Amino acid sequence: MILEKSKVAKEILNKLKEKSDDNNVVILHTKEVHRAIIPDGLGSCSVDRYLRYMRKLGVIEYDDPRRNKYFYVIKIKEVI
Numbered sequence: 001m002i003l004e005k006s007k008v009a010k011e012i013l014n015k016l017k018e019k020s021d022d023n024n025v026v027i028l029h030t031k032e033v034h035r036a037i038i039p040d041g042l043g044s045c046s047v048d049r050y051l052r053y054m055r056k057l058g059v060i061e062y063d064d065p066r067r068n069k070y071f072y073v074i075k076i077k078e079v080i
Contacts, residue, residue, distance in 0.1 A: 009050050024076040030065055
């Protein structure tokens with residue numbers, strides 16, 4: 001798996017998979033991204049940075065949330 005070195009990124013990906021629908025799409029408001037994915041502890045303040053990191057690696061896709069009234073529409077790709 002691509003995210004083997006980052007425990008926080010794997011935790012975020014698992015939370016996104018839990019919240020995803022049948023099409024592997026998650027819709028979250030920016031407040032929920034900053035406060036609900038990792039409520040306390042390591043990585044809680046920088047979830048959006050991890051999302052950008054995972055997008056750069058090709059694990060997820062999303063557009064700029066400012067275009068969608070501050071909602072992230074995240075498509076989780078199949079990770080080998």
